[in-house]
Amino acid sequence: MFRKGSAVVASIAIVSLAAAVSAFGGNSSTGATTVAVTLGKPGEFNITVSKKAIAKGVTTFKVTNKGGISHDFKIAGKKTPSLKTGKTATLKATLKKGKYQFLCTFPGHAAGGMKGTLTVK
Ligand SMILES: [Cu+2]
Numbered sequence: 001m002f003r004k005g006s007a008v009v010a011s012i013a014i015v016s017l018a019a020a021v022s023a024f025g026g027n028s029s030t031g032a033t034t035v036a037v038t039l040g041k042p043g044e045f046n047i048t049v050s051k052k053a054i055a056k057g058v059t060t061f062k063v064t065n066k067g068g069i070s071h072d073f074k075i076a077g078k079k080t081p082s083l084k085t086g087k088t089a090t091l092k093a094t095l096k097k098g099k100y101q102f103l104c105t106f107p108g109h110a111a112g113g114m115k116g117t118l119t120v121k
Pocket of ligand 1: 070071072104105106109110114
């Protein structure tokens, strides 16, 4: 004895790609900004950013660890994975106007100097 059930489940996945960036308002530039971030150079507990002030909007951080030990990079609640020497990671964040502190979250690293401020206008 067997039961035959015919349940057809149609699963439709709708992927919506928002390619168009809507107007942010105001007159300032809202284009995508890329900031190069270097960890561990010139000193092991240094973070160097290519730009200290940027326009608001979508920002891509290209993070490279040039130090001798592992580091990471955190800004605006977002964080890269732990990066070993020579490794690179990309972090994307949509930033509003304001000042953002960035840092390395390894214990003692920020206290040792791995921190700084990025200004978003
Ligand atoms: Cu670090």
